[in-house]
Ligand SMILES: NC(=O)c1ccc[n+]([C@@H]2O[C@H](COP(=O)([O-])OP(=O)(O)OC[C@H]3O[C@@H](n4cnc5c(N)ncnc54)[C@H](O)[C@@H]3O)[C@@H](O)[C@H]2O)c1
C-alpha cells in the first residue's frame with residue numbers, strides 16, 4: 418500500500434556527487450516513489466557556498482548549517498557526500514542520534530572509523546549504507562555483504578581507483594612516462610588538482626580496508642593496509658612487463674591466508690598477465706575480481722567514479738534504506754564476528770620481478786643466484802642483457818614471502834657486482 422507522507426532526505430554536500438543525487442531524485446521521483454512505496458522528498462541541502470546557483474534545487478532548501486539540518490528530527494535519511502573526516506563524522510553520528518539513517522560515499526571516513534559509525538547506527542537502530550564508497554557505481558558492497566553471505570570469500574583483488582588506472586593505461590598504450598600521463602589525466606579532469614590520495618594509493622587503501630572487512634567478517638582499518646603508490650612506475654617497467662606478456666595495474670588485494678587463520682590487505686602496483694580479466698580494464702574504469710569457495714571466480718566491472726555513476730550507487734542505497742524505514746527494519750550492519758588477525762606485509766606470499774644492474778663478468782649470475790637460494794627464494798626465470806661491461810639482469814621468482822624477498826634484496830645490494838636494484842615489482846594473477 419502506498420504511503421502518502423513522504424520520507425524526508427537531507428543532502429549534505431552538493432558537489433560532483435551531491436548535485437547528481439539531487440538531480441536524479443527529481444527526475445526519477447515517480448519511479449522512486451513506486452519502488453519505495455512512499456514519496457521521497459528533498460527536505461534540505463547543506464552547502465558551503467549558498468550563493469552558487471544550483472539548477473533544479475529550490476533555494477529555500479539550501480542551508481549552510483548542516484548541524485541544524487541533521488538535528489531537525491523529521492529527517493528520515495541523511496545523505497553525506499561532503500567527504501573527509503570532519504565534520505562528516507560528527508554529522509553522521511548526530512544524524513543517528515536524531516533518528517535518521519545514513520547513506521554515505523565517504524571511503525576515507527569509513528576506512529578509518531567504520532566500526533564506531535556502525536556501532537552508533539546499531540545503538541540507535543538505524544542504517545548505515547555506503548555502496549558508493551567503493552568502486553562508485555559498481556555493485557560490490559551489497560553483493561559481498563548479502564548475495565555472497567552464504568559463501569566463504571578467500572580473495573578480493575581489484576582495480577579500485579580510476580585516476581591511477583587511467584594513468585597506467587596511458588603509459589602502457591603510448592609509452593608515456595608517469596608525469597606526462599598524469600598531466601593528461603589532470604587536463605581531462607580525471608585527476609584532482611592534488612592527486613596525492615589517488616597516486617600514492619591512499620584512496621585505494623581505504624577501499625581495500627572496507628572490502629577486506631566485509632569479505633572476511635573482520636575489522637580492517639586503513640592503518641592495517643600495506644600501501645605503495647604508483648609514482649615510481651616507469652616506462653622501462655612497462656617494457657619489462659610487455660616482454661613477460663604482462664601489463665601493470667595498481668591493485669588492491671585482500672586475501673585470506675592459506676591456513677585460514679589470518680588475512681592481509683595491500684595496495685601496490687603489480688604486473689598481471691594480459692590473459693587475466695583485470696588486464697583488459699582500460700581508462701578510468703574499475704573492476705574487482707572475487708574468489709570464493711562455492712561461487713568460484715566472479716568479476717564486477719564498471720565506472721568507479723564520476724558524479725552520475727556514484728550517484729547511482731547512492732540512490733540505490735537510498736531506496737534500500739527508505740524501504741527499511743517503511744517496514745520498521747534495518748539492513749545488515751557490521752559483521753566482524755570472525756575477528757581474524759591482519760598479518761603484516763612480510764607474511765604475504767607472491768611472485769616478484771626484479772631488475773638488477775650488474776657487472777658483466779664471470780660468476781656474477783652464480784653469485785646472484787646464491788643469494789636468492791640462501792633466502793629460500795626460488796628463481797623461475799633469469800634474463801640477461803649485456804651492454805659495455807655492465808648487464809641488466811631480470812629475475813622472476815616463484816612464490817615467496819615478502820619478508821624473504823626483502824632479505825634477498827638487502828643482501829643483493831651488498832654485493833660489489835650488483836650496481837643497483839632498478840626495480841622490484843610483484844607479479845599477481847597467475
Ligand atoms: N567524485 C567521485 O567520483 C566520487 C566517487 C566515489 C565516492 N566519492 C565520494 O563522495 C564524496 C563527495 O565527493 P565529490 O566528488 O562530490 O566532492 P566535491 O568536493 O565535489 O563535493 C563536496 C561538497 O561538499 C561541500 N562541503 C564541504 N564541507 C561542507 C560542509 N561542512 N557543509 C556543507 N557542504 C560542505 C563542498 O563545498 C563541496 O561542494 C567524497 O566522500 C568522495 O570520496 C566521490
Ligand SMILES: N[C@@H](CCO)C(=O)O
Nearest residue numbers: 577578579580721722
Ligand atoms: N579519485 C577516485 C574517485 C572514486 O573514488 C578515483 O579516481 O577512482
Ligand code: NA
Nearest residue numbers: 548551553555
Ligand atoms: Na560501489
